Amino acid sequence: xxxxxxxxxxxxxxxxxxxxxxxxxxxxxxxxxxxxxxxxxxxxxxxxxxxxxxxxxxxxxxxxxxxxxxxxxxxxxxxxxxxxxxxxxxxxxxxxxxxxxxxxxxxxxxxxxxxxxxxxxxxxxxxxxxxxxxxxxxxxxxxxxxxxxxxxxxxxxxxxxxxxxxxxxxxxxxxxxxxxxxxxxxxxxxxxxxxxxxxxxxxxxx
Ligand code: TYD
Numbered sequence: 001x002x003x004x005x006x007x008x009x010x011x012x013x014x015x016x017x018x019x020x021x022x023x024x025x026x027x028x029x030x031x032x033x034x035x036x037x038x039x040x041x042x043x044x045x046x047x048x049x050x051x052x053x054x055x056x057x058x059x060x061x062x063x064x065x066x067x068x069x070x071x072x073x074x075x076x077x078x079x080x081x082x083x084x085x086x087x088x089x090x091x092x093x094x095x096x097x098x099x100x101x102x103x104x105x106x107x108x109x110x111x112x113x114x115x116x117x118x119x120x121x122x123x124x125x126x127x128x129x130x131x132x133x134x135x136x137x138x139x140x141x142x143x144x145x146x147x148x149x150x151x152x153x154x155x156x157x158x159x160x161x162x163x164x165x166x167x168x169x170x171x172x173x174x175x176x177x178x179x180x181x182x183x184x185x186x187x188x189x190x191x192x193x194x195x196x197x198x199x200x201x202x203x204x205x206x
Contacts (some may be wrong), residue, residue, distance in 0.1 A: 002175050003121035005085040005203050008096040010166075011129030012159050013150050014136030015183045016190070020129075021094045023191045024198075032203075034084045036074070037094035044070035052147040060107035067100050068116035075120060082121070090203055096123065098169075102162040103149060122176045124201070127194060128166050129183035133159050 009017035021035055039045035039052070048066055050056045058066070074093075075081045084091045097117040104113040133155040140150050149158070170178055179197055181190055198204060 001121045002124055003082065003085050004124050005088070005090050005201075006081060006121070006123040007090065007092045007125045007127070007198070008098070008123040009092070009094050009127045009129065010096065010098045010102075010162070011131065011183055012102075012133065012136050012155055012162060013147070014139035015129035015131045016139075016187070017094050017127075017129055019187060020127075020190060020194060021092055023187070024092060024194070027195060028090065028204075032089055034081075034089050034091045035094075036081070036091060038071060038074060038096060038099065039067070040070050040074045042070065042073055042077070044073055052149070053145070054148050060104065061112060064100065064104040064108055064112050064116060067104065071097065071100070071117070071120060088203070090201075093123075096120075098126070098128075098162070098165060101165045102158050105161050105165075106154065106157045122169075122174055125177045125179065125197065126166075126169070127179050127181055127197075128162070129181050129190075130163075131159075131183040135184055 009021055011017050018037075021037075024033075025035065039048040044066065047056070048063075048070055051058055051063055051066065073080065081091050081093070097120050100113045100117050101110075133152060136155060137152060140146060149155075166178060166180070169176065177197075181193060183190070
């Protein structure tokens, strides 16, 4: 099922999704738009952050369940994505199910993440930020804090898995608009491209 007015940005670490989400804040009306991200700022998301820092050691399967639990609350909880979208707001999320299908498939195989994520609604628009693991690593290395998934081999595997799942969704023809972006283009150029696509949305007309 496609959830109207829902937009997702996806890509490996360092692809620049957060930068683009922030730039959209200058373009869209604050009353009509909700900006969000996964892991969330809810207690489930905060717990996931400690897992990502390596402070909590969990099995890959438990981690996959936790990402799905955090998403369940993000989508269906009070003030969540479904509630906002159906009340006529535009919701833009930095990461969603595609992150679990890419990252957790590497750590615990494809089956569990697929099972845990198959029933979540799909966004109306999915922007996939493509970048080589080498280029993304260069960006990540400039940051102060690194997380457990920000390693070369893991990034390479994740990048391959992302390509695989995005291509799979393209063949499914779900009605979700999939836009592949070259994440190494300039910040301004990328922002223009995203903006041009979003202007097609009925919610942003008139
Ligand atoms: P993110 O907040 O984008 O990274 P940063 O802390 O650098 O801003 O995402 C945190 C990490 O969580 C990222 O490595 C991807 C990972 N992740 C998963 O493994 N599965 C998921 O379902 C989600 C949403 C994120």
